[in-house]
Amino acid sequence: MSTSSLTAPPIASPHAHGGNSVTLTMFRVQLALLPATLFGFWLFGWPSVFLFLLTVLSCLGFEALSLKLMGRQRFKGTLFDGSAMLTGWLLAMTLPPWAPWWVAVLGGFIAIVIGKQVFGGVGQNVFNPAMVARVALLISFPVPLTQWVFPLPLTSLAAPDFIDGLRIFLTSLPLPDAMASASLLGFSKTEMSRGIDLLHSLAGAQAPALSWLGTRAGSFGESASLLILGGGLYLLARGVITWHTPLAVLAGLAIPAAIGHAVDPGHYLSVSAHLLSGAAMLGAFFIATDYVTSPNTGAGQIVFGLGVGLLTWVIRTWGAYPEGMAFAVLLMNAMTPVIDRFVKPRILGRDRKGKPLSIPEKKGA
Amino acid sequence: MGFMNLFKHFLGKDWGVHPADHKRPASDVPTRKLPIPPRLHLMLSQHVGAPSRPIVLVGEKVRKGQLIAAAQGNISAPLHASTSGTISAIGEITAPHASGLPGMAISIDSDGEDAWIETEVITDPFSLSPEDIAKRVAAAGVVGLGGATFPSSVKLNLGRRSKIDTLIMNGSECEPYLSCDDRLMRDRAADIVTGIRLMLISTGAGEAKVGIEDNKPEAIAAMREAAARFDNVTIFPVPARYPMGSDRQLIVELTGREVPSDARAADVGVIVHNVGTAYAVQQAVCLGRPLLSRVMTLNGGVAATPGNYEVPLGTLISDLVAFTGGTTGEVAKLVMGGPMMGTILPHMRVPVIKGTSGILLLDANEAAGGEVEDCIRCGSCVKACPMGLLPLEMSARIRNDEMDAAADLGLADCIACGCCAYVCPSHIPLVQYFYHAKGDLYARERNKLRTEATKKMALQRQERLDREQREKVEAAAKRKAERAAAAAAAAAAEAAKQGESA
Ligand code: SF4
Ligand code: SF4
Numbered sequence: 032m033s034t035s036s037l038t039a040p041p042i043a044s045p046h047a048h049g050g051n052s053v054t055l056t057m058f059r060v061q062l063a064l065l066p067a068t069l070f071g072f073w074l075f076g077w078p079s080v081f082l083f084l085l086t087v088l089s090c091l092g093f094e095a096l097s098l099k100l101m102g103r104q105r106f107k108g109t110l111f112d113g114s115a116m117l118t119g120w121l122l123a124m125t126l127p128p129w130a131p132w133w134v135a136v137l138g139g140f141i142a143i144v145i146g147k148q149v150f151g152g153v154g155q156n157v158f159n160p161a162m163v164a165r166v167a168l169l170i171s172f173p174v175p176l177t178q179w180v181f182p183l184p185l186t187s188l189a190a191p192d193f194i195d196g197l198r199i200f201l202t203s204l205p206l207p208d209a210m211a212s213a214s215l216l217g218f219s220k221t222e223m224s225r226g227i228d229l230l231h232s233l234a235g236a237q238a239p240a241l242s243w244l245g246t247r248a249g250s251f252g253e254s255a256s257l258l259i260l261g262g263g264l265y266l267l268a269r270g271v272i273t274w275h276t277p278l279a280v281l282a283g284l285a286i287p288a289a290i291g292h293a294v295d296p297g298h299y300l301s302v303s304a305h306l307l308s309g310a311a312m313l314g315a316f317f318i319a320t321d322y323v324t325s326p327n328t329g330a331g332q333i334v335f336g337l338g339v340g341l342l343t344w345v346i347r348t349w350g351a352y353p354e355g356m357a358f359a360v361l362l363m364n365a366m367t368p369v370i371d372r373f374v375k376p377r378i379l380g381r382d383r384k385g386k387p388l389s390i391p392e393k394k395g396a
Numbered sequence: 397m398g399f400m401n402l403f404k405h406f407l408g409k410d411w412g413v414h415p416a417d418h419k420r421p422a423s424d425v426p427t428r429k430l431p432i433p434p435r436l437h438l439m440l441s442q443h444v445g446a447p448s449r450p451i452v453l454v455g456e457k458v459r460k461g462q463l464i465a466a467a468q469g470n471i472s473a474p475l476h477a478s479t480s481g482t483i484s485a486i487g488e489i490t491a492p493h494a495s496g497l498p499g500m501a502i503s504i505d506s507d508g509e510d511a512w513i514e515t516e517v518i519t520d521p522f523s524l525s526p527e528d529i530a531k532r533v534a535a536a537g538v539v540g541l542g543g544a545t546f547p548s549s550v551k552l553n554l555g556r557r558s559k560i561d562t563l564i565m566n567g568s569e570c571e572p573y574l575s576c577d578d579r580l581m582r583d584r585a586a587d588i589v590t591g592i593r594l595m596l597i598s599t600g601a602g603e604a605k606v607g608i609e610d611n612k613p614e615a616i617a618a619m620r621e622a623a624a625r626f627d628n629v630t631i632f633p634v635p636a637r638y639p640m641g642s643d644r645q646l647i648v649e650l651t652g653r654e655v656p657s658d659a660r661a662a663d664v665g666v667i668v669h670n671v672g673t674a675y676a677v678q679q680a681v682c683l684g685r686p687l688l689s690r691v692m693t694l695n696g697g698v699a700a701t702p703g704n705y706e707v708p709l710g711t712l713i714s715d716l717v718a719f720t721g722g723t724t725g726e727v728a729k730l731v732m733g734g735p736m737m738g739t740i741l742p743h744m745r746v747p748v749i750k751g752t753s754g755i756l757l758l759d760a761n762e763a764a765g766g767e768v769e770d771c772i773r774c775g776s777c778v779k780a781c782p783m784g785l786l787p788l789e790m791s792a793r794i795r796n797d798e799m800d801a802a803a804d805l806g807l808a809d810c811i812a813c814g815c816c817a818y819v820c821p822s823h824i825p826l827v828q829y830f831y832h833a834k835g836d837l838y839a840r841e842r843n844k845l846r847t848e849a850t851k852k853m854a855l856q857r858q859e860r861l862d863r864e865q866r867e868k869v870e871a872a873a874k875r876k877a878e879r880a881a882a883a884a885a886a887a888a889a890e891a892a893k894q895g896e897s898a
Contacts, residue, residue: 042494043828045814046756046763047415047572047735051776051821053769108767154770273779327775327788376784378806379644380657385806388656390663 057113059271063262064120064317067255074182075128077196079251082130083123085200089139090119097148114153118142121161121317124252125310125357126168129180132200134172138164158364159324165357179214179248214249215308216353219300249308256307263316272320275332280315281306283340291348299348309347314339314356324364331374338363411782412637412645413815415572415736417611422695422702423575427583429706430719432479432510436710437489437501437747438464443539444546445471450502456483461513461686464502473537473547473750476686477504478708480511492732492749496742504710515684521594526556529598529681536680537687537750542566542577542641542670543733545751548677551667555599558662563599564650565592565606567615567671568634568641571734573695574754577671579704580691581608581615584675585622591674592629594681599667603628605650606671611636638736639813643668645782657809672753692752697759698725707748713755714744729763731756736814766823777816777826783809787816791829799840802833810834 072080094115098106122138145167146160147153169176183190191199252259266272284305291299305311310318319325319339326335339359346355377383441447448465458464458477465475484505491499518524524532534549555563569577581588592604606623608616610633623629634640634649644655646668653664661668672690679685688709695702700721707716713730717723731738732746733753748755777787785806793802810830817826 042740043825043831044738044812045736045818045827046729046731046738046740046758047818048765048823049413049415049819051819052766052823053772053821056772056774056821105767105769108769112769114772152770154772322772322774327773327778327786329779375786376778376781378657378784378809379648379782380655380659380809381806387658388654390656390659391653391665 053112053114056271057117059269060117060266060317061113061120063265063271064124064252064259065262067252067258067262068120068124070255070258071124071128071251073184074254075180075251076183076190077193078191078199079128081132081196081200082126082128082135082251083120085132085135086123086126086138087116087119089136090115090122090143093139093143094148097144097152101148101152103152109153112153115143115147118147118160121252121313122164124313125161125165125250127176127178127180128251129178129199130175131202134168134175138168141167154323156323157367158361159318159321162318162357162360162364166361169352169354169357177217179217179250181248182254214253214353215304216300216347219304220353250310252313253309256312259312259316263312266316266320272316273329273332275329276320276325276336277315279333279336280319280340280343281311283337284311284315284344285340287341287344291344305344305347309343309354310356311343314343314360318356318360319363324360324367326367326370326374328371328374328376330376331370334370334374335363335367338366410637411780411784411815412639412813413780413818414636415638415818417636418573418695419575419578419611422573422693422704423578423612425703427579427691427704427706430708430711430716432506432508432708433711433715433719434506435484435712436478436481436504436506436708437712438475438478438504438710439489439491439747439749440465440475440500440502441491442475442545442709442749442751443473444544445469445473445550447500448472448475450486452483452486452502454483454486457481457507458483458504459511459513461515461688463686464504467534467537467547471547471550473539473549474535474686475502475537476688478688478710479504479506480509481506490742490746492739492741492746492752494740494742501710501747517683518681521590521682522597524594524597524681526552526598526600529594529677532681532684533598533677536676536685538673538676538680539687539750540670541672541676541690541750541753543737543751543753545749548669548673551669552595552598554662555601555667559665560599560601560662560667561603561665562651562667563592563596563601563604564646564661564666564668565604565671565674566641566643566646566668567606567608567612567619568646569612570609570636570638570641571736571738571753572638573756574693574734575695576691576693576704576753578612578615579693580672580675581612582618585615585618587678588619588671588674589622589626589629590682591676591678592623593626594677595669595674596628601667603630606631607634607640607646607650608632609634609636609640638815639782639811642782642811642813644811687750690748690750690752692748693754694720694757695754696727696731696757697762698723698727699757700724707752709748709750711748712744713741713746713748716748716755717744717757723757725759727757728760729756729758731758735762736818737812765825768824769822771822771824774821776819776821780815780819782813782815783811785810787826787830790833791824791826794829794833799833799836803837807833807837 095110098109103109119139122142142160142164146158146163147156150156263277267274285302288302288305292301319336326332342359342362343355346358381387446469449468450465452464459480460477462477463474464477467474481504485503488498489501490496530549530552533552538548539545540548567577567581596604606619616631616633619631623631632650639645643661647653647655647661647666651666655661655664676687689706691704691706693704700723730741732741732755733739771788773788781787790802790805790807812827814827
C-alpha cells in the first residue's frame with residue numbers, strides 16, 4: 032500500500048462530523064475569558080488595555096513571522112485558529128496590569144517563538160507557552176514583574192486618562208508610591224519574613240475578604256477570580272473542558288491549605304485566600320486545562336491537576352516566589368508525557384496491561 | 397441527559413457520541429414497496445466469504461425465488477432470482493464499494509409477472525430440529541442484514557457447537573439517518589419474534605435479549621407486545637448512543653460480559669444477530685421464501701421522498717432514486733449504509749445487495765468535511781472511543797510510518813466506528829489513517845509470510861543440495877572403500893596364492 036491513501040481526499044467513513052472545530056473551541060475559551068478581562072480593564076484602567084492589546088498583537092505577530100520563516104503552507108488558517116491569540120490573552124492576564132510595553136513584546140516573543148514554535152508549532156509544545164513566558168519574564172525582570180497597583184477603577188478621578196495611560200505604558204515610569212502595592216500573596220510573604228504572623232498582618236486593608244470582590248492589587252486577571260470561575264463553568268457546560276483538571280487543581284491546592292491553616296493559622300493562609308489569589312482560578316480552568324500540555328485521559332488529568340495544585344501550595348508556602356501556579360504548571364507539563372505513558376484507558380477486551388482477557392470457563396462445558 | 401448518563405459522564409464511562417439522528421420523519425412513514433424495475437443485477441458476492449457460483453445460463457428463463465447461484469465453500473450463501481424473467485447477462489458491473497471497481501453479477505430482465513416458484517410452507521415450524529432450521533436458513537441465502545452480511549446459518553450452527561446461552565438481537569440501529577430496522581420492528585414485530593424463537597431453537601440458547609435504542613419507543617412497544625407471551629424473549633431499551641449497535645458494546649450493555657480481544661462473542665456464550673435477520677429467518681423457515689428483497693432507508697438532505705422502502709435485491713440505486721421522485725438538489729455525497737460507517741459510492745448505477753441498510757443522498761452541507769488541521773491533543777477522540785483506544789497517538793505513529801508502534805497501541809482492536817473522527821475539531825481523517833495502517837500491516841504480514849515461505853523453500857533446496865552432495869561424497873567414499881577393500885582382498889588372495897606357491 033502506498034502513502035497516497037493518506038494524502039488523498041478522505042473517502043473513508045465517517046461521512047458526518049460533530050461540527051466542532053479548533054476555531055470554535057478557541058473562540059469559546061476566549062468568550063469565557065471576556066467578562067474577567069472587561070472587569071480588569073475597568074479596574075486597572077487604560078494602561079491595562081494597552082498591555083492586553085500589545086501582548087495579543089505581539090503573539091500574533093511572532094506566530095506569523097515563525098510560520099513564514101518555516102514556510103508553513105497553511106498560513107492563514109493556522110495563524111487565525113485562535114491558539115496564538117489565546118496564548119497572548121492568557122499571558123496578559125497573568126502580568127501586572129501596568130507593566131510596560133516591552134514586557135508585552137518580549138513576553139510574546141518568548142511565548143510563541145521559544146515556548147511553541149521551537150517545538151514545532153501547535154500541538155507539539157511540551158510547555159504551556161504563556162507560562163513559559165510568564166516565568167522567564169519573572170526570573171529575568173523581577174522588578175517590573177512584581178509591581179502591582181491598587182485598583183483604580185476607570186470611573187474614579189485618580190485613574191489615568193487615555194494619554195496618561197499611554198505614557199505610563201510607553202515610558203515605564205516608576206510607579207508613584209501611592210499607587211504601588213503588593214499582592215496578597217506577596218504581602219503575606221514579606222510580612223512573614225519580617226516575623227509578623229498572618230493573623231496580624233492580614234487584619235487590615237489586606238483582608239482576604241477583599242478577594243471576593245476582586246478590588247485589590249494583583250495581576251490583571253487575578254482580581255476577577257469569581258468571573259474566571261464563571262467562565263470556567265461555561266467551558267465545562269460547553270464541553271470544552273471536563274471537570275477532571277480544574278477540580279483536581281483546586282483540590283490539590285485546597286486540601287493542604289485547609290490542613291495547614293487548621294494547624295497554624297498564623298503561618299498558613301486560608302483556603303479562600305489561596306483559591307482566590309494569584310492565578311489559582313485562571314490556572315485551574317484555563318491554564319492547566321491546556322489541551323496540548325496536559326494528559327489526554329480523565330484519570331491522567333486528575334493526577335496532573337492534583338500535582339499542579341499541590342506544587343502551587345508548596346511553592347507559595349515555602350518557595351522564594353509568592354506566586355506558584357506558573358511554576359507548578361510548567362513542572363507538571365514536564366510530567367505529562369510520563370503520566371500519559373502510565374495512565375492509559377483500558378482497551379475493551381484487554382486487561383490493564385494490554386493482554387487479551389482470558390476466555391471464561393463455561394459452565395457445564 | 398438522564399441521571400444515569402450524567403453519572404456515567406462524570407465517571408468518564410460515556411464512550412461514543414450522540415450524533416443528530418435525522419431518523420424522523422422518515423421512520424414514521426410506513427414502508428413502501430418498490431415495483432420491480434425492468435432489469436436487476438444480482439452481485440455474486442453479497443456476503444462475507446466466497447462468492448456464489450452461477451448455475452444458470454444467459455437466456456435461461458427463471459422464476460422468482462429460483463436458485464441462480466449456489467454457495468461455494470464453508471462460508472458462503474446462495475443467490476436466488478428476485479423476480480421472474482430472463483437471465484440477460486452474467487458479467488461485470490460496478491460493485492457497491494468506494495473503489496468503483498467492478499464485480500461479477502447475474503442480470504435478470506424482468507418479465508413483469510413476478511411469478512414465484514413453488515414454496516414449501518411449514519405449518520408447525522417449531523417442531524423442526526435445530527439442524528433443519530439452519531438448513532432452511534442456509535438454503536434461503538439469509539445473511540446478516542445489519543450490514544456485516546455474514547452467512548446466518550454458519551452462525552446458527554456455531555451456536556450449537558460452542559454452547560451459547562444468550563442470543564442477542566440487535567435492534568439498536570444506532571447509525572444516524574437509518575430507520576429500516578425501526579420500521580420493520582413496528583410493522584412486523586410478530587414475524588420477527590417468530591424468527592427469534594426459531595433462532596433460539598437453532599442455536600440452543602436459553603433466552604433472547606433484544607436491545608433497542610430508547611429513541612424508538614414505538615418499536616419497543618410493538619416488540620414488547622409481540623414478545624409478551626414468550627418468557628425467553630425479552631426487550632431491553634438501551635441508551636441511544638453511537639455505536640451501541642456494535643457487537644462488543646451491545647454485549648456489555650445487555651449481559652455485562654466483555655468479549656476478550658482475541659476471542660469471538662461465542663466464546664463468552666453469546667451470539668449476536670440483527671432483527672432484520674430474524675425476519676428473514678421467519679420468512680425462510682415458515683414460508684420457504686429465500687431472501688429476495690429487503691427493507692432499506694432512503695434519506696439525506698436531497699432525497700425527494702425520504703422513507704423506508706422494500707426493495708428487490710439487485711435494484712439499481714438509480715432506479716430506486718428515480719422511483720422515489722429523484723433528488724431535490726445536487727448530491728454531494730452518495731453513501732450506502734449509515735453516515736458513520738457507510739461506504740461512499742462512485743455513482744448510482746450500483747445495485748442494492750443484501751447488506752444495503754440505506755442509501756443516503758447527502759447535500760453539500762451534510763457532506764462538508766472541514767479543513768484538516770494539526771492535532772491539538774484535545775483528547776476528544778480518546779473520550780469518544782468506545783474501545784478505549786488512543787486515536788491521537790495511533791494516528792501520530794501512522795503519520796510517522798511507525799506501523800508497529802500503532803499496532804502496539806491496539807490498532808487491531810479499532811472497530812472503525814468513526815467516533816474519533818466525528819468529534820475531532822481538527823478534522824483529521826483518523827479512520828482513514830487506521831484503514832491505511834491496517835492495510836499496510838496486512839500487506840506486510842503477507843509479505844513476511846511470502847518471504848518466509850521463500851526462505852523456507854530456499855533452505856529446503858539448500859538442504860537437498862547439501863544432502864545430495866553429501867550422499868555423492870559418501871557414495872564415492874563407499875565406492876572407494878569397496879574398491880580398496882576389493883583390492884586389499886585381491887592382494888591378500890594374491891599373497892596367499894604366492895605363499896602357497898612359495
Ligand atoms: S479508534 Fe477506532 S474504535 Fe476508537 S473511535 Fe476511532 S474508529 Fe472507533
Ligand atoms: S480529537 Fe483530533 S485534535 Fe483532538 S486529540 Fe484527537 S486527533 Fe487530536
